[in-house]
Amino acid sequence: MSQLKPMSHLDNIPSTPGKFKMDKSPYIHRLRWHSSLAKLTFWSFVFLGLILLFFFRSPSSSPLSSDPSRRSLRTYNWGGPTWEKRVRSSARLRSRNGMSVLVTGAAGFVGTHVSTALKRRGDGVLGLDNFNDYYDPSLKRARQALLERTGVFIVEGDINDSTLLSKLFEVVAFTHVMHLAAQAGVRYAMENPGSYVHSNIAGLVSLLEVCKSANPQPAIVWASSSSVYGLNSKVPFSERDRTDQPASLYAATKKAGEEIAHTYNHIYGLSLTGLRFFTVYGPWGRPDMAYFFFTKDILKGKSISIFEAANHGTVARDFTYIDDIVKGCLAALDTSEKSTGSGGKKRGPAQLRVFNLGNTSPVPVSDLVSILERLLKVKAKRRIMKLPRNGDVQFTHANISLAERELGYKPSTDLQTGLKKFVRWYLNYYSGGKKAAG
Numbered sequence: 018m019s020q021l022k023p024m025s026h027l028d029n030i031p032s033t034p035g036k037f038k039m040d041k042s043p044y045i046h047r048l049r050w051h052s053s054l055a056k057l058t059f060w061s062f063v064f065l066g067l068i069l070l071f072f073f074r075s076p077s078s079s080p081l082s083s084d085p086s087r088r089s090l091r092t093y094n095w096g097g098p099t100w101e102k103r104v105r106s107s108a109r110l111r112s113r114n115g116m117s118v119l120v121t122g123a124a125g126f127v128g129t130h131v132s133t134a135l136k137r138r139g140d141g142v143l144g145l146d147n148f149n150d151y152y153d154p155s156l157k158r159a160r161q162a163l164l165e166r167t168g169v170f171i172v173e174g175d176i177n178d179s180t181l182l183s184k185l186f187e188v189v190a191f192t193h194v195m196h197l198a199a200q201a202g203v204r205y206a207m208e209n210p211g212s213y214v215h216s217n218i219a220g221l222v223s224l225l226e227v228c229k230s231a232n233p234q235p236a237i238v239w240a241s242s243s244s245v246y247g248l249n250s251k252v253p254f255s256e257r258d259r260t261d262q263p264a265s266l267y268a269a270t271k272k273a274g275e276e277i278a279h280t281y282n283h284i285y286g287l288s289l290t291g292l293r294f295f296t297v298y299g300p301w302g303r304p305d306m307a308y309f310f311f312t313k314d315i316l317k318g319k320s321i322s323i324f325e326a327a328n329h330g331t332v333a334r335d336f337t338y339i340d341d342i343v344k345g346c347l348a349a350l351d352t353s354e355k356s357t358g359s360g361g362k363k364r365g366p367a368q369l370r371v372f373n374l375g376n377t378s379p380v381p382v383s384d385l386v387s388i389l390e391r392l393l394k395v396k397a398k399r400r401i402m403k404l405p406r407n408g409d410v411q412f413t414h415a416n417i418s419l420a421e422r423e424l425g426y427k428p429s430t431d432l433q434t435g436l437k438k439f440v441r442w443y444l445n446y447y448s449g450g451k452k453a454a455g
């Protein structure tokens with residue numbers, strides 16, 4: 018009880034220290050000692066907290082060290098009888114001549130559209146996606162919900178997880194792989210270079226390793242990019258043109274993918290088709306792309322930056338509508354020949370192809386903005402800016418005669434028509450329709 022006395026005395030100490038003259042009783046000494054210990058403990062925790070915060074929040078000192086994508090620390094739940102049943106049922110074909118396709122990046126823009134189209138015509142489709150947060154994951158979840166309604170199950174996992182990939186091939190003998198999982202976007206490569214190496218190079222190799230060992234080996238169709246043409250100035254871009262001058266790390270990783278494809282075709286007899294997509298746009302698109310965030314910013318009354326090249330040079334893109342791209346993807350799958358290897362050994366030469374999938378009519382970015390202004394009925398606050406030195410090229414223009422000949426590819430949607438469909442979807446999705454769409 019006697020110890021309570023000084024405590025009550027302490028109660029009188031004002032909250033502002035130093036304003037109260039304290040007597041030097043032994044109690045006070047003890048209390049001082051206690052309070053310094055408490056302070057020490059408190060500050061140690063603060064310090065420890067700051068260190069932890071530093072390690073978990075800051076980009077690694079070398080962008081290529083530690084976790085390269087800064088997003089793949091997640092662990093995914095997969096496996097078990099119920100999971101296997103879902104995998105099998107999603108990949109089961111409903112038509113006699115159909116294929117069973119593993120679609121990587123199925124919750125992505127192109128992945129969602131291709132998966133839906135395949136499923137609708139009776140093919141078996143299993144999706145794979147790591148649902149990373151490069152852009153709003155809720156959009157990916159909404160696409161997933163859409164796919165679930167058409168009977169496509171998306172396995173959550175990373176293409177770098179070879180144990181998972183092997184398991185998938187153990188459960189289903191996929192005839193085809195539509196490989197669309199990638200780190201997309203040209204400009205983001207300066208911010209997070211490791212994620213491009215992680216997904217577009219390491220991830221591709223991890224997938225091809227599993228495909229090469231699968232028995233039977235699947236035929237693979239995968240997404241390359243128009244950006245491989247880099248500084249090539251010969252127009253329109255033909256598959257025979259040089260692609261050894263990439264202007265961005267993104268382009269370099271896609272170009273590396275094309276060389277890696279050659280190697281796996283050459284050594285293991287994998288049938289491989291690379292599709293060079295030209296600025297694909299449309300409903301359920303990617304929010305990191307200009308047409309998408311221009312729409313958002315115009316509606317918000319925010320200014321948008323329109324790039325122009327030196328001497329007021331026009332920056333233009335061969336914008337290609339998603340439905341045309343889907344037709345190209347399906348035709349590539351349909352015309353792909355079987356891989357020739359088995360048990361990791363090549364038995365004969367296999368198919369190796371690369372196609373441009375573009376629209377063949379480049380449109381200046383400023384015209385794209387004018388179309389959006391008309392569709393949205395809002396005037397854009399335009400800010401003309403010099404094309405930044407961050408990987409963008411001045412123009413793209415596809416020569417599609419090879420795809421026309423071999424795939425019967427014939428794009429039929431012009432930018433005005435395609436953007437109209439995009440805007441309709443956008444307004445519906447983001448103004449109340451979002452929940453319904455999801």
Ligand SMILES: O=C(O)[C@H]1O[C@H](OP(=O)(O)OP(=O)(O)OC[C@H]2O[C@@H](n3ccc(=O)[nH]c3=O)[C@H](O)[C@@H]2O)[C@H](O)[C@@H](O)[C@@H]1O
Nearest residue numbers: 201202203242243244294295296306307322323324382409
């Ligand atoms: O065709 C391709 O290979 C590539 O197409 C797009 O890349 P990009 O054409 O750069 O598409 P956006 O980022 O949507 O840019 C479209 C155009 O708008 C311009 N832009 C972009 C952003 C901006 O703020 N202002 C602006 O004028 C760009 O310079 C470009 O000319 C995709 O983002 C890539 O993933 C894809 O591989």
